[in-house]
Amino acid sequence: xxxxxxxxxxxxxxxxxxxxxxxxxxxxxxxxxxxxxxxxxxxxxxxxxxxxxxxxxxxxxxxxxxxxxxxxxxxxxxxxxxxxxxxxxxxxxxxxxxxxxxxxxxxxxxxxxxxxxx
Amino acid sequence: xxxxxxxxxxxxxxxxxxxxxxxxxxxxxxxxxxxxxxxxxxxxxxxxxxxxxxxxxxxxxxxxxxxxxxxxxxxxxxxxxxxxxxxxxxxxxxxxxxxxxxxxxxxxxxx
Numbered sequence: 001x002x003x004x005x006x007x008x009x010x011x012x013x014x015x016x017x018x019x020x021x022x023x024x025x026x027x028x029x030x031x032x033x034x035x036x037x038x039x040x041x042x043x044x045x046x047x048x049x050x051x052x053x054x055x056x057x058x059x060x061x062x063x064x065x066x067x068x069x070x071x072x073x074x075x076x077x078x079x080x081x082x083x084x085x086x087x088x089x090x091x092x093x094x095x096x097x098x099x100x101x102x103x104x105x106x107x108x109x110x111x112x113x114x115x116x117x118x
Numbered sequence: 119x120x121x122x123x124x125x126x127x128x129x130x131x132x133x134x135x136x137x138x139x140x141x142x143x144x145x146x147x148x149x150x151x152x153x154x155x156x157x158x159x160x161x162x163x164x165x166x167x168x169x170x171x172x173x174x175x176x177x178x179x180x181x182x183x184x185x186x187x188x189x190x191x192x193x194x195x196x197x198x199x200x201x202x203x204x205x206x207x208x209x210x211x212x213x214x215x216x217x218x219x220x221x222x223x224x225x226x227x228x229x
């Protein structure tokens with residue numbers, strides 16, 4: 001079974017600062033995806049960024065980037081130039097990659113509550 | 119193009135009752151997954167439907183059941199409600215591929 005661990009229950013930074021959220025996972029699979037989801041108070045789960053395990057290059061989406069260390073089973077999220085709208089719960093998630101079998105279940109971590117202060 | 123929709127938004131039930139939650143997937147998506155998110159926790163996978171059949175199931179009792187209709191919409195049914203069933207229930211739809219799109223959730227409170 002896969003497990004995902006987020007060791008930082010809460011984090012708080014000032015607007016415009018850079019913040020890094022940590023995530024580790026455990027799996028015996030070789031092919032998988034990793035995700036960061038954002039859940040603001042509105043409750044809508046929003047995909048922030050996705051990484052395919054077979055890709056060595058770290059994914060980036062505008063101000064969001066990841067540091068994917070496959071051997072260490074580590075997947076951290078860096079938010080640059082943080083904005084007030086980044087305030088939310090952030091969840092790290094794992095999904096096995098099975099060819100021709102469509103989307104698999106997501107396994108989530110416990111979440112990190114991020115607050116951006118003005 | 120409407121995203122994933124869920125109804126109702128909020129629901130209050132008493133112990134022992136039964137509840138049905140509904141989900142309409144994003145247009146063109148044929149797979150629907152359901153998750154339970156207890157307060158302050160990450161979502162937990164309940165089950166997934168594809169082509170009107172349950173394709174995967176998480177560690178949830180048989181009190182949790184579901185259905186998918188020919189138009190890909192889905193229902194989650196919970197029988198004999200317990201206080202511990204109080205949670206946010208999230209529906210996610212996906213086309214073939216890894217990305218899942220989430221709905222806004224249904225907040226269920228069991229008294």
